[in-house]
Amino acid sequence: MNSDTRFDPSTADARWQNAWDQAQTFRADSNSAKPKSYVLEMFPYPSGRIHIGHVRNYTMGDVLARYKKATGHEVLHPMGWDAFGMPAENAAMEKGVHPGGWTRANIAHMKAQLKRLGFALDWSRELATCEPDYYGHEQALFIDLYEAGLVYRKESEVNWDPVDMTVLANEQVIDGKGWRSGAEVEKRKLNQWFLKITDFAEELLEGLGNLENWPDKVRLMQENWIGKSKGLEFSFDLSNGATLPVYTTRPDTIFGASFVAVAADHPVAQAIDNDAARAFIAECKKGGTTAAELETAEKLGFDTGITAKHPFTGADLPVFIANFVLMDYGTGAVMAVPGHDQRDFEFATKYGLPIPRVVAPSVDDAEKPFDGEAEAGEGVIVNSDFLDGMEVEDAKREIIRRIEDQGRGTGKTVWRLRDWGVSRQRYWGTPIPFIHCEACGVVPAPKDSLPITLPEDVDFQTPGNPLLRHPSWKHVDCPHCGGKAERETDTLDTFVDSSWYFLRFASQPADKPFDAAEVAKWLPVEQYIGGIEHAILHLLYARFWTRALAKMGQIEVKEPFASLFTQGMVTHETYSRKEGGKTVYYAPDEISREAERALLTADGGEVEIGRVIKMSKSKKNVVDPDTIIDTYGADAVRWFMLSDSPPERDLPWSEAGIEGCSRFVHRLWRLFGQYDAGATGEDKPLDRKTHQTTAAIAEDVEALGFNKAVARIYELTGAVEKAAPSASRSAAIRTLVQLVAPMMPHLAEEAWAAIGGEGMVADAAWPAVDSALLVEDEVTIAVQHKGKLRDTLTAPKGASKEDLEAMALASAKVQRSIDGADIRKIIVVPDRLVNIVT
């Protein structure tokens, strides 16, 4: 092999990509007898170009997929496109293009970008959710769910832009105003489609317990999101003769209730017949619908003049309409205990309501004043008649028992989880397959009429839903009575599309969503990789959808993702300077970066180097994968994605870093060039290092600890470079080619061919490890005196405690430190350290 030849990614990359394509190296065979391994990364939204974050995500999955293949698995590693969504409609409005054309062009471009990175993907299973051969099956599944009683319609609030006369996504509401019109956003009720995810709350919660290969943080987030709470629902008698049911998770604090609050759309509030109340309720309609907005808004209330009789004290509590009470949770009314709930505390402070203490650290603290905030923690009950002195949990049980005895209410489990609203008043989504008939009501479209496809001739120049405006699309005959009827014009939330795509990858029959036998072969996904931002919604919806299909008997598997990994973002420093009073940002390719400063290439002026933050278009701190692949080749880019930062943490992109990676690619190539098939002689320490590294990298890759695997490859590379020629060295080089193959596949194929490896390295088995070579026979022992390191010594592995103690005491450095003091104790940790305590 000629070591003078430089490795040239600009020709080698494409050559091997074609070779893999030709040989169909990464095509998954479901009839294979090998153990199956389904490796999946969250599929991308085709926004236009591949983002560097995608590159990181897919590189991680790719290393695992290639490693799994090398270790004898039949690997399914597919790719597709989460292709419905708002950006396509925005492009249609801004550029006058069709969402479909825009999306498909993006897919073509992004697919070419992914190909350039050499990912080991089975492209024969590619799918796009915006194509009728995908969403038609989704419509069928939606009808199945309807027939299983898991779909219903109800009124629900949306963000309404009163100028554009259109529904806004939360993202389109900026500081309470519509992003285009700038008009104050209002809450408006619409009749919408819902999926009964709450029917599965209990099993979605319990199922988390079996997902031991999911990050604890994600399981915890889902648990809190589902939010099971045990509490009490009971009714107050109101001064107007009505009864008002409330729900509380803290019945133990009932003696601390100083007022009652209802949501603005609660029937009690709606029934109040005066202008001031109507004005206040209208005021509550202002603003958006997000939890963050509702909970950070100033607490506002309206005293209805109605009072509620306390079930134990008989006191008359004022009833307020309050903007922080949600109609969707519990009964839409709460007993407010300001001493022990922060929102109630703020409200009571503002409106001058009493703040009694009913929980205290001890019975002696019954009169302790509050320190400017509510105390929500544990303690004993005080100022509460028959509850005084009880622990919180005992008091909860006692109150529930007494309320139940009075026939006034009942202990109840309530979930924070709400049903999933899937209606969107938009064009670019899956049409909801239902028909509205005046005579027959809402009826599902006949299955043989599927797919119900989107009309192509649509207008985006007027705001609102193009399906609703379309002259003919919605007009159909009722499948029941044959009379005139109208199609549903709402489309499905794009989260529905991503709730079952992993099933469609396993098989793609034309006549049904999936083949149950193929699903059984491949599912669950062995390793799912994606961003932490999907920790709750996408992952919960996908779990729900899978369980719903299992309940309907369509599949066996209940949990779609056996292991989950959430990777960090790719970040970059920003470059900006003040120009005419405002901050202008510059892109990295407009900058020449020196050690301490950054200059704008155009005019040589210095710009400020800002914090390392998530890449975003507005800060211009983005890098384009195509450009860096052109410059450094796919392997250097892949190597960068795996180096340094632990994969779950953010990865700061830097020009210096990618250059270092590129240098390492060429350094490896030079080393591979030194392979000598005829070399003789044994180099035992190098053999040891090679086998230890092989074993450690296998462990690292299986645990997705790519940064550690990378560090070990650097170490082994250094060791091989320093070693004198020998058969061991040649074996180490050959092994090194295989160890880097999952990470730098193009370089590895080129080297594998050059050293005479059989076939392609992508098809080669992972190098065998001789376990006899994994153990060292000497160890370094740290000697501490009073917990501080004084000396290190070399001892045979497994040396006795007595020997280690004697060796430690024999050290001059140790004796100097002890300086004649009495030795009280010596702690010996075998093969590790000796600690002498004086």
Added chain:
RNA sequence: GCGGGUGUGGCGGAAUGGUAGACGCCGGGGACUUAAAAUCCCCUGAGCUUUGCUCGUGUGGGUUCGAGUCCCACCACCCGCACCA
């Protein structure tokens, strides 16, 4: 506001409760070269009275023979909050 996470040299980070800083980047010095690039070698946490000693893992406490790691309190930053994907 609520829920979740992260914090270690100039930078990214490593470290089953047991030698803090592996490995990489940056920087400094040297070799090779007419010169440069490339490559190779050495140094690189801070301080000090430098055979060595002291300090040092966001801050303040605690447990332990021994704490980056365990416990308590706090600070800063990041992610999510149901119509962004």
